[in-house]
Amino acid sequence: MLFNSYVFIAFFLPVALAGFFASARYGRQSAAAWLILASLVFYAWWNPAFLPILIASILINYGMSEVVARSGQRPALQSASLALAVGLNLLALFYYKYFFEVAKFLTEGVGFEVHADPILLPLGISFFTFTQIGYLIDVKQGVAKERGFLNYVLFVTFFPHLIAGPILHHREMMPQFAEKLTYRFSPINFSVGITIFIMGLFKKAVLADPLGGDVTAGFNAPGDLSFYGAWWVAIRYSMQLYFDFSGYSDMAIGLACMFNVRFPLNFNSPFKSQSIIEYWQRWHMTLTRYLNQYLYNPMALAVVRWRSEHGFGTKRANQKTLGGFLSMTALPTMLTMALIGLWHGAGLQFLLFGLLHGAYLTINHALRIFRGNTSEKSNPWAAWPRRILNIAATYTAVVVALVLFRSSSLANAITMYQGMLGLNGFAFAVGKADMVWLLVLAVIVWGCPNVQQIMGQFGPALTKVEAFSKRVPLIWKANATWACAVGVMLAVSLMALGGTSEFMYFQF
């Protein structure tokens, strides 16, 4: 089921909410059971065949996590059971997400025939698999304290995050599910939650979806695009993805808030970033956090250990040497980003997308490490132009990489790049209305506070965001002006839902 569908808004959400708080009168367990049931219905709505996969994944992972937890006295057994559990998860992920593509590559590219039929990707498999792998590792490390089955199932299935994230950490969720107040209806949380949800819905239905037509047409026939056409399509896609993901993230936070649960922030105006490092701290934040915690850091640590064991330095000064930089920063960065690329899809274009961002990050780290921070202190007059330049450079780099992300194949991406380089001519054919609309979107992206900044005083997310500006009084209040503004947004969104489109991150 989609958050931006009539059945969700008019039927599922009211029933799920009413059932949750009504069943809470009979105890926390019944409320949790209701929410699990509702979440399973939510998950099975589109294709019930996926439900057994989710249930099997939960049962196996929970069972394995208990084995890991109870074998603490026997480290070898514990490590082996953790490896087995993680291996099973990755195997399932590989089978559903990559097997067909790999088989196709082996058959068509290498000539080694492997028979495989296309496999339908279970919704949200990357998200619930990653969530559970994180839990398994934390159990092994003794970090996971609350291990009740019901709370675990609720943690994995809670519908606001089930299909497209954010990727949750049990430490931030389990205590909330154990908290009494979570099960008591809160008018303020409901009001804040529904307001955030509506703002997200508006972003998705009104701002993101209408951009899709030109984008699809452009990426389907990149050879027809001139220099301006190719950049136009690439920029429109960046805006579509931005508002789509931003809208989804707001809706997830708003929904959780209605149930008195706070999610970590997943999206924090990434196009305002002044560097690629900052961009990844603001874009899909929970994925970055997850991969940092479970991939980048262990890898970097392993490199540091290796260097230490082999007599190479591991201090900050050693990082400034070429060898130190390449091994301690560039290598883990490139590997992590390659995996981020592959996490999004099996094609070569996704791998290159990851590697390109890896290269961006490596260059960004190199500038930071080798050149130091030269910026605003040395010349305060240059601060604003420099900021604008940094933001523009970062955004351009992101748009260039997104071409790989959106293209259906590497060949199409290359054709698109040719257009962006002007190799297909310079014909300009963009309507005035479209340009004005893009300008409006740009003002929203770069000139307005984000939803978290508008609603920040009520702490709707676990992560705090910096205030937008003290001079801009765009702070939500429960007054008639805001009610009307949000009401208009909801009404327009409800009208725009005709021909509901999926969230882009559902495919991952």
Added chain:
Amino acid sequence: MLAQDHIGKGTLLSYLATLLLCVAVVLGIAWMYTATQRGRFLETGYSVWSAKRSLVSNCDVGQIAIFGDSRADSALIPASLKKVVTNLAVAGGTPIENYFFIKSMLACESKPAVLMLSFNPGAFEIIQPWLWDNSVRYGALGWSELSEVRHEAARLNDKSYLAVTPKLGLDGIVRDIAYAYGFPAIYFDSLLDGRLMARTNINRQKFSEVVLARGYPSYGHAAQQAGARNAGEQTSVPFAPLPIQQSYFEATLAMLERAGIKTYFLITPYSTNAGKTHDQRYNAAYLAYLHRIDVQYPGFQLLQHQQPVWAETMFVDGAHLSQEGAQAFSRLLNRCIEDAADIADLGIACDFNQAAGADELITADLDLVKK
């Protein structure tokens, strides 16, 4: 979660109530606007439909009325025919919609002497989302018609009706309610594309043109549409008409027989490329179905016995005739009309595929295409 709980319950309740009130007001305004001002923002297809409906509601259909789908819509130019003819075929039309359109036409005192029906085989096999996105959205059909179809589908145990998902993304009875009562979401894309009222003039102009052309909306010239070629409908499965479409097709024929109106069925041409995608057994089954109906209903006659296949240059997209193609096709029909002693005996004198001049246009019949 513990948000800052410093806002009173009353304030929050009035916030939520005001929010809901604003939603209701905005939706209400949009509802009224979309119900009464469709010509200001809807695509020109709406004015084509409105023009055709106005000809019916003014009981001005002439001696020959043409009903059917978009291929019939594109194929016959009333001005090129010797009798007073009205082309009332509509884009996406199937036997269901046409039953209701013909029914409303029969309410007039002056009825046509002859009615021509024309559907591509696919029109019998599915219920098009256009039933809702065009017929209902344009205001030609409403709740009572949809209810009638739904009950008929239930009687026939035809599940296809409830399963259709038009652009709004809903199915079943909720879909029917949303469309029949004009929920503004069904107009949202057009409101955006038509910038609320930017299509007023173009719709007025199109309406006048189509009324003046007695229902014929030009699909353009072949040369202009060179990039828009497609292969037409794919027909790889055996011809399998839906019970609900058969039911409405036969109900239409029975209704016309009762009204004493002679009915002819015209098969419009496909382009050579589109013809190649057609399975010969499929076409044979389709023709056999029409022959069976021909035998069953004395007032109904099939004008052709094979699928005409015309040169690619006569089409805008492989299935719809260009203005030049329509003129050629209308010329053929005209010869049939001229040869007939009485307009109601058109079929006796007319062997449509063998009509004089047809050889120069029919580049291949089905057998040749398959060979």
